[in-house]
Amino acid sequence: MALAAVRRNLQRFAQAFNTETRLAVRSWTIHWLGWLWPLLLFTLISGIYQAGTLLDMPVAVVDADHSSLSRRVVRELDAGSHAQVEVLGGGLQEGLQRLRRAADYALLYIPRDFEADALAGRQPKAELYYNSLFYSAGYYSTQDFGGLVSALNQDLRPRLAAGMGQPLPSLASISVAYESLFNASGNYIYYQQFAAIVHLLQLFVIVATVHVLAREAPELRASSPHILRAKALGVRLLGKLAPYTLMFSTLLMVELFLLVTLNGAKINGSVLWMLAITLCYVAAAQSLGLILFIFTANRFSAYSLIGLLIGVAQTYSGVLLPDLAMPEIARLIAIAEPLTHTLHGLFDQFLRQAPAESGLYACAKLLLYPLVAYLIAKQRLRRRLDLSPA
Template structure:
C-alpha cells in the first residue's frame, strides 16, 4: 500500500510538471532557436554538403620518376577513374607534400625510378599512394580507385612474366564470398556521413536545452525529482520527433532505403535522447554555474565526434580509444540506427541497445541524486 501511494505521488508530481511545462515551451524565443530553427538550418547545410553523395574528381598529385609505359598507364588509368583528378608535379615531391598539407590536393601518387624494369624482372617495386588523413572522407575517396587498378595490373603482368620465363600460371583458389551490408564508414557517404552528422548534432541541442531548462528551475528539494523529470519529458518527445523527421527527410530527398522497422528506429532515438538528457543533467550538476556547463558541451561533442566512429572507424582505433568509444551513447545509437537502415535488425537487438542506453540515466541518477539538489539550491 505504501509503495502504491509513492508511485501515485510520483505520477501526480510528474504529470503536474509536464502539464505546467507544455504551455511555456514556445513562449521564449530561445526555445525556438534550440528546438527547431538551428537544428533544421544545420540539417539543410549538412544536406547541401552531401547532396552529391559520393565525392568525385578530387585533386591528386603524382610524381613519376620512371616515365615508362607502365608508369604512364597507371597514371592514365587512375585519372580515368571517377574519384581522382591527377596533376603532374614532375620531380617536385616536396612541392606536392606542401600542397598536401594545405589541402590543395588530397593524395600523392609516387612512382619510383626503374619501376617498369623492376616489375618485369620480378623485383616487386612499390608505387606509393598516400593521403592526408586529417581530411578523412575526401582523402579516402581520392584513393578509392587505386586498389582495383593495382589488382588489375598485377593480374595482367603476372601472366606476362609467367609466359616470358616459360612457366604455366598456377590456378587461383576458387573462393565464394558471402556478405551482408557491413558497417563501413567509407562505403556510402550518403548513408553514413550525413546520417551520422544529423544524429550526432542532435545530442548538442538536447544537452544544451537540458542545461537551459535546469537553470530556470526554482529551488526544489530532494522529493521533487518527479518535478524535474516532468519538466524535461516534453523535450524528450519533441527531440525524438525532430530526429525522426530529419531521418524521414533524409530518406525522402536522398532516395535512401530503410530495411528495418521505423518503429524500432523511433524506439532507439527515444532512448538516445534520454541518455543525452542525462548527460546534460550530469554537466549541470557538477559545474559551478551555467556558463561552465555550456563550456563543457564542446568537450562532450568533440569526444563524441572523435570516438563514436563518425570520423575514424572503430576497428582502426587503439584499445584505449575503443574503450572511450564504448562510453559514448552516440556509439550505440549510431550503430543500431545505421544497422536498421541496412538490414532487418531483430527487436531483441533493438531492445538490447535501448537497455544499454538506459544505463546512462540510471548511473547518472545515482551520481547526481544529492549533487543536483545542492546545485538547484545554489542558483
C-alpha cells in the first residue's frame, strides 16, 4: 500500500516535471530569465572586476610648496600601485571641485613650507581627502600614502638628529611575527564579484517562480496546463518547480566555472558541497517567490516587491555591512534572509576549505525555507489561484 502510494507520487512528480520542462523549453521568457540575461550580466560584472584588485585610481595633488620633498612625495605616491597622480595647477578649490564631480577619487594637499617645517622638526601636515561615496574604491586610492609617510619619517629622523647635534636614541629591539589572513574585501574577484553573481541569481529565481505560478491562474490557464489543479498538490508543485531548480543551479555552477577559468580564481574547498549549497539556495529563493505570489493580489504586485526584497537581502547579508557591525534588529533580518546563509556556506568552501559540517549546516538552514513555504502553500495556494487574478 505504501509502496503503491510512493509510486503514484513519483508518477505525478514526473508528469509535472516533464510538462513544465516542455513549457520552459518553448518559452522565450524562461530563456531570458534562466540563462541569457544572467550570463549577460555576468559578462558585464566580470568586465568591471577584471583587474581583481583596485589599481591606478585617479588622485589629484595640490602642491603649494614646490620643494624637493613635496615633489618626492608626489613622485613616490604615483609610483604606488593604487594611485594615478595628477598635479593640479588651479589650487585647492580646483581640487575640491574635481573631487565633488567625481573626476578624482582622492585629493592630496601639500601646504606651503612643507619641507622647511619638516626639516625644522615642526611636523607639517600633508592632508589627504578621499570621496567616501566610492566606498572601497575611494578608500583604496589612499592605501599607499600611509607607507609613504612612514618611509619619509624614517629618512628624516637621522637628518633632524644630525642638525640638533644629538645622536638618535636607541629603539627597543622588538621581533614581530605576523601572517596576513586573506583579505577578501580587497579582491573583487574573490569577494564582491562572487557575492554579486550569487545575489543576482536570487532575483532571477524569484521572478521566474512568480511567472511560472501565475500561468496557473484562471485567466492564463487556457494557454498553460493546470498542473496544480489535480490531486497531490505538494508533489506536483515540486515537479513544476524542479526544472527551474536544476536550471538555475546549473547556471550558478557554470558562472563559478567561468570565474575560475577566465578570472583566475581558485576554489579551496569542495565543489560538491558548493553544488549542494547552490541547490538548497535556489530552492530557498523559489520558496520566497512562492510566498510572495501567495500573499500578493496579482503577479504585478509581486514583481514590484521583488526589488525591495532583493535590496534588503544585499544590505543585510554581510556584503555591504559586516555582520558584527549590525544592530540586533539588522542581525535578525540577516538571519531571515537565505542569501546570508548561502554566502556564509559558499565562502567557507570557496575561500577557506571548510569541513563538510559547514556545508551540511548551511544546507540544513536553507532547507527550512522550502519546508515553511510548503506548509503555507498547502493551505493557501489553490485559494490564491482560484480567487485572485494572475
